[in-house]
Amino acid sequence: MRFLIFSCGVFYSSVNPLFSQVGIGLKNPQGALHVDGAKDNAATGTPTAAQAANDVIINKTTGFVGVGVFNPQVKMDMRSAGTENALGLNTTTMNAVDAGAGAVRYDVANIPVGPKIEVSDGMVWHKAYIAPQKAVVVARKISTQSIIPNSATNINNWNVVRDMSNSFDASSGIFTAPRDGTYTFLLTFNFNGAVINDGSRVESQFYNTTTNTVLASVYKTFGQSMTGTADDANSTRSTQAGGSSTVTLTLLAGTKVATRLWHNLVSSGSVELRVTTNPADPTNPDDGFNNLTIIEH
Template identity: 75%
Template sequence: MMNKEIHRILLLSMFYGYGGLVSAQTGIGTSNPQGAFHVDGSKDNAAVGTPTATQVANDFIINKTTGFIGVGVLNPQVKLDMRSVATENALGLGVTTMTAAGAGAGAVRYDVIHAPAGAKIEVSDGSVWNKAYVAPQKAVVVVRKVSAQSITQGSATTITNWNVIRDMSSSFNVSNGEFTAPRDGTYTFLLTFNFNSTVINDASRVESQFYNPVSNTVLASVYKTFGQSMTGTSDDAGFTRSTQAGGSSTVTLTLTAGTRVVARLLHNLVTTGSVPLRVTTDSSDPANPDDGFNNLTIIEH
């Protein structure tokens, strides 16, 4: 009987002793665990003290207080925290055919099977898988003309060599004046233009064109007309007077991704020759009286 009692005591001691071991901090690959369970993937942690962020970047840790899991993170702030100093901070999701109800509200999946077609991230609300939508950076272009350019009479001329103020989607080529639609959508173009003062023809006009240089198509055009001018004829009593022709044009176009558009001007202000655009002689001086007359703004809706 005594031997049986001794064996019983020894077994209980071993059990409680084992229970004490599993409740302590456990380390794999490290003799200096920092959590309830700590795996040092590269076995590069120091034997004492707190490992560096670089050393922890390859570790797996279960926080001994919260039970939160850290992958490359010493003190995880959420139930699964992967925000380490390493560059592999990505979460891999696979395809699942589970229903949204079966997966439960808050579940996330990577789907390439179901409509709408195409790879996408979906989130379950408990009843339906909903596609996660990330708003793209919309195109916003603001450019102005600060370099000299003349527009030849009777010939549609593309306005080139713009000075960019803003281009949110890198969609505008300042050299050739081409805007490329980054995606299918609706775009509004606002062009303001102004010519140097000159004696212009009676009943002349300027046409603003929004032109596709690939398909050689005028997508939209706006006319600005100019009435009676003093050109030195008999009805002007032989007098002449310079006139400054200018105006603005606004059009809204539906474009497919990759469509290119340039702004062009076509005029008959003079009988022959060309008329220069009014541009600043000092682009660094916003108070210059010649500044800001020729501008183009493009906005994606």
């Protein structure tokens, strides 16, 4: 049997004495205590997920509290179909011992100063730590690009295979450090065949585009080409220059780094990077020579 109590026409409650269920703002409570905040539940039947989103219910068997949830799975369950599922916390001056193990607080004042969530282990407040998504960039070069002698040239127009933190501009070839930290750059390169000068070299540069400074450089030397001199029996031979460079840099957040190449392989003109003519074919003999990997530690 149910009884309705009206007060000024704006409030009503229902009680089911047989099941000891109390409803506020509705006639068909679904738990030991059921509050319909928007008073939009139907008179009969189970409310919809949208109707439940503004309800508070205490499960009649477990005593668990559901906020927008009819069947709470933990003592306080807020995982409703609605979008307002945030949990509001504030600070406390209680020490961790008095608060007890498992207590959670929002704190701004304690070191390090700034907003943070802290958890008590019964003795000390500990900062709750959420690991950020580390930067991982994997890119390959599949478009032709010439590297001009005696002038370091940015390697640009990369094909991005993976960029976990959206930190790499494929068009310009510039990586922006998402946070203060340590980053490792691995570059592999290979030029098309050319008659290269004896004792020539290629320099890989990792270049800060904001301060216009070289952060690190790696040299590769070459001297095996036959250039047509008497020492080479007046014969020439085309040679491919290539190699790999690995550097680890400590960068501040926002630092912009471009990968560059410089060479003096030939006396004049330029030498193009060796790239595939068919990027869709991994078995192409020219595929996979020029690659860049960046890893945040």
